[in-house]
Amino acid sequence: xxxxxxxxxxxxxxxxxxxxxxxxxxxxxxxxxxxxxxxxxxxxxxxxxxxxxxxxxxxxxxxxxxxxxxxxxxxxxxxxxxxxxxxxxxxxxxxxxxxxxxxxxxxxxxxxxxxxxxxxxxxxxxxxxxxxxxxxxxxxxxxxxxxxxxxxxxxxxxxxxxxxxxxxxxxxxxxxxxxxxxxxxxxxxxxxxxxxxxx
Amino acid sequence: xxxxxxxxxxxxxxxxxxxxxxxxxxxxxxxxxxxxxxxxxxxxxxxxxxxxxxxxxxxxxxxxxxxxxxxxxxxxxxxxxxxxxxxxxxxxxxxxxxxxxxxxxxxxxxxxxxxxxxxxxxxxxxxxxxxxxxxxxxxxxxxxxxxxxxxxxxxxxxxxxxxxxxxxxxxxxxxxxxxxxxxxxxxxxxxxxxxxxxx
DNA sequence: GTTTAGCTGTACCGATCGGTATAAATCAGA
DNA sequence: TCTGATTTATACCGATCGGTACAGCTAAAC
Numbered sequence: 256x257x258x259x260x261x262x263x264x265x266x267x268x269x270x271x272x273x274x275x276x277x278x279x280x281x282x283x284x285x286x287x288x289x290x291x292x293x294x295x296x297x298x299x300x301x302x303x304x305x306x307x308x309x310x311x312x313x314x315x316x317x318x319x320x321x322x323x324x325x326x327x328x329x330x331x332x333x334x335x336x337x338x339x340x341x342x343x344x345x346x347x348x349x350x351x352x353x354x355x356x357x358x359x360x361x362x363x364x365x366x367x368x369x370x371x372x373x374x375x376x377x378x379x380x381x382x383x384x385x386x387x388x389x390x391x392x393x394x395x396x397x398x399x400x401x402x403x404x405x406x407x408x409x410x411x412x413x414x415x416x417x418x419x420x421x422x423x424x425x426x427x428x429x430x431x432x433x434x435x436x437x438x439x440x441x442x443x444x445x446x447x448x449x450x451x452x453x454x
Numbered sequence: 455x456x457x458x459x460x461x462x463x464x465x466x467x468x469x470x471x472x473x474x475x476x477x478x479x480x481x482x483x484x485x486x487x488x489x490x491x492x493x494x495x496x497x498x499x500x501x502x503x504x505x506x507x508x509x510x511x512x513x514x515x516x517x518x519x520x521x522x523x524x525x526x527x528x529x530x531x532x533x534x535x536x537x538x539x540x541x542x543x544x545x546x547x548x549x550x551x552x553x554x555x556x557x558x559x560x561x562x563x564x565x566x567x568x569x570x571x572x573x574x575x576x577x578x579x580x581x582x583x584x585x586x587x588x589x590x591x592x593x594x595x596x597x598x599x600x601x602x603x604x605x606x607x608x609x610x611x612x613x614x615x616x617x618x619x620x621x622x623x624x625x626x627x628x629x630x631x632x633x634x635x636x637x638x639x640x641x642x643x644x645x646x647x648x649x650x651x652x653x
Numbered sequence: 654g655t656t657t658a659g660c661t662g663t664a665c666c667g668a669t670c671g672g673t674a675t676a677a678a679t680c681a682g683a
Numbered sequence: 684t685c686t687g688a689t690t691t692a693t694a695c696c697g698a699t700c701g702g703t704a705c706a707g708c709t710a711a712a713c
Binding site for chain 4 (some may be wrong): 292293295296299350
């Protein structure tokens with residue numbers, strides 16, 4: 256556990272475990288057997304179960320932001336990037352088949368009981384919203400995204416839809432239905448060629 | 455604890471506690487002090503902590519369906535009913551200021567570990583979707599809801615948006631932003647007076 | 654007043670929780 | 684090969700978990 260590479264590996268495994276089973280649902284015994292090291296080493300490296308959890312949460316934040324940013328960057332234009340990013344996150348749940356969104360799970364399980372965790376979660380959502388907002392602004396400048404709603408609200412709307420989809424994913428909603436919901440959500444970005452007045 | 459009225463009262467208080475703190479976050483000691491009775495009485499009335507939780511989950515299911523059905527019924531037409539129901543659920547979180555959606559919390563906390571709870575959650579979402587679907591079908595017949603997407607998909611989309619909003623509620627998203635997201639979500643039902651072709 | 658049936662509350666059960674003291678083992682340097 | 688320092692693993696800590704045995708109290712029956 257001394258070398259840094261092993262620490263990274265252990266952190267990644269801890270993230271997977273916390274992601275699947277939650278904070279309270281993951282015991283130190285599970286962690287040690289999954290990490291392949293004994294408890295004293297874990298405590299020497301991470302300090303406590305809670306600190307390990309917070310580190311995993313930060314790791315997740317970075318992971319999600321990197322993935323989304325990557326999908327947005329490699330698309331030919333802003334709108335195509337939004338399409339692929341949203342479709343992937345809503346219909347497939349990120350890139351792996353893990354359970355829901357770790358930040359969401361954390362927010363729901365710990366609530367107000369762990370202010371540090373809640374701060375990281377809130378920051379994760381804020382950063383995600385910011386990434387989308389900037390891309391939406393590009394799309395609005397390109398003319399591929401509607402401009403009659405602010406990029407702020409549209410970005411919040413997208414994050415809202417993603418988080419809802421992550422919930423439905425855990426309740427085993429059908430994939431076909433979720434694909435269509437994703438398409439519907441994305442169509443919200445369409446230009447209002449001639450839209451009825453909204454109340 | 456013998457009379458039925460006391461059982462109902464205790465069940466309601468248990469629901470509140472589980473709702474706030476989750477299954478694992480609620481100990482039997484908390485339950486007994488909140489319910490005002492001692493442990494043997496709780497076990498005599500409900501059997502176990504898990505059974506009490508399942509009963510609370512069923513109670514919640516009934517509560518939500520009654521509230522939504524009520525809002526839909528007392529509106530002048532289908533579209534107005536959908537507007538008020540969605541707006542209330544997305545912007546205010548039901549009727550009280552409790553934390554998130556109990557069914558969602560349950561799905562995320564317990565996951566696959568409690569099949570019975572998961573079945574109730576899935577059934578709750580299915581019932582909610584059905585209520586919306588029927589109302590959307592009425593709206594489509596009335597001509598107040600778009601008909602180029604199936605009522606099935608639109609209903610699933612609404613539930614998706616509601617659940618997302620319940621998450622954002624727990625991460626302390628701003629109320630103004632959530633109001634606008636709700637308005638945006640509702641505008642999805644608008645008639646496509648002249649909509650651009652969707653890919 | 655005495656007895657008896659039923660309920661309430663206390664006190665306790667084994668298991669498991671997160672965390673740590675301590676002993677065994679490993680390995681570098683000479 | 685011997686020594687000494689650091690990492691490893693075992694064994695244990697008090698606290699708390701869900702659940703229950705049992706004693707003590709209440710109250711109706713006679």
